[in-house]
Amino acid sequence: MLWKISFLLYADFTEGHSKTGVEILEKRADILRETCARDFHISPQKGRFKGHHDILVSFQATDFSPVNEGFYKDQNQLFRTRKAQPERGLRICVPWKCASQYVKHIHGVVISQSEEQRRLTGDKGEENLKSSTVLIARHPFVRLISSWNDKFLRVNIQSAPMMKRSNIDRFVTHEHETHRISFEDFVNYLVYAAENKEKINHHFAPQHIMCPPCVSDFDKILKVEHLKDEMVALFRNHDLHVPELEETYHEQTGGFGAAEKDKLITKVRARLKTIPTETIWKLYKFYKKDFDILNYSFDMNMLKIGGF
Template sequence: MMATRFSERKYLLKEKCENYNGSIPKDVTRTLRDAFLYSRKYSFLICVTAKGGASTWKTHLLRMNGYTKYIKYPHETSLKKRMIAQKLLSRSQLYRKMHREEEEVIRVISVRHPFSRLVSAYTDKFKNGSLTVPGKNKLNLYEVALGLMGKPVSPFEKVSVPFSVFLRSVIKENKGGAVDMNRHWRPYSSNCRPCHVPFDYIVKLETFEEDLRYLVLKLGIKEINVTTQMNKSSKSKSPTYEAYYRDISDDIIAGLYAIYKEDFRLFGYEVPQFVKDALSNTGKTDR
């Protein structure tokens, strides 16, 4: 069953990319190089994007690469050299492992439902709307959203940032293209070159534990604890991601879908009914 699941995901990605007939959307051709993690021991190369399981995968890669100390925060700069592919490989080596099918390497991409990922970014980085404005040297993550608040804010001031304001800031950030967006909500199709890198396995956060358990057994990875999942909230206490969009305007939802539609298409995520309704109500099409 699991082998079939991965085969179907891989086939769908290949089919969708072929359907572009040589005119792949510009954003799908981009690469965020430090999104690729690597384990030399297992010849394992994975592209993982912020708010798409990055903390968990970085923890696993550190273990796969022999790091045995307690890991409180896997994004520490001092740990990058132990797992970031561009730190472990030369530029030419990384290129070959990303693109050459004859290379002996397992290529994996980790993805998440785009609108669920936005909720995760909001609840984490914007503290679910109850934000203490950071100092000026850390303001860049929030300045677009705070600029849409319609009033000046000062460092260390406590402010309430509605989800709708956050979503409007995401749309505004995208005006110059995905490359200008913060990595925590930049489309992962703009980070991992999914139509250029021949990924062997597509792991989804929605089926993460099952997917990971299969890979661990298939590849003989001994260092991974399959039950480890960082930043995992209790489903019984957390509202579903759809609940966050209940009062969001059709224009905002349609604008968001235009940004993330390739993430939906390439990885087989079903477009929610509320998004279809928004597209219909605004006269937009799913193209």
């Protein structure tokens, strides 16, 4: 049995809630398919996968020959393509800012392991090799705040170039101690950019653009709000043992979104309280498709996020 791991990066990974193991991930996918068919009149073709944020752990019963192998660079990430397709495996589409650094870290760990280290048991029987096509999702407002908190930190070397490329400086009304732009000013920029159809950086763009949920045939959905539990459940379902799944990995310190659910709800409410109601509605409209398709919720009166 030949094992192969190919990495089509642009990645961001999620977590898990293991009360019912993988069943809860599959139930979310069932709800997703129903939503796509009912509200958007789209039914994905069986086995179809669309999305450039992708980690792939594949299993092949016969020799895997690298025919017409090519290497491409995009966004400073290396994409590796092969003509042949895997028979079975674990394929994951991960939008930016849905735990991408965690996913990159886990991918690096997995590819450095031998086949025996990756396997949870010594049984390599073909009947135990499962296939999964997985989508990683995150609450749109949690992802938004996390993106701002990370990408515009003054200590983040990406922050100044990002401000310049999108001409975000025009929305800065006052100097912020830790960030190049305050959250309030950043939200004003984002709403303006969306309304005027300006190009928006992928870290702040809706998730469904990067991993189209109604086009790909996802059979499991992980949510970042339960990242570790659900990742462990997913990997165990594929008989993969990766102790590093229990670790938390951030590119920057002080990451937003790693708190317990109640604390996370409180932190989001505190951020949104400073934003005018009309502006919050515009934000919600910008991310509405993510809310609808990924089954996340937001109570405008209470400024309370939900759908985890």
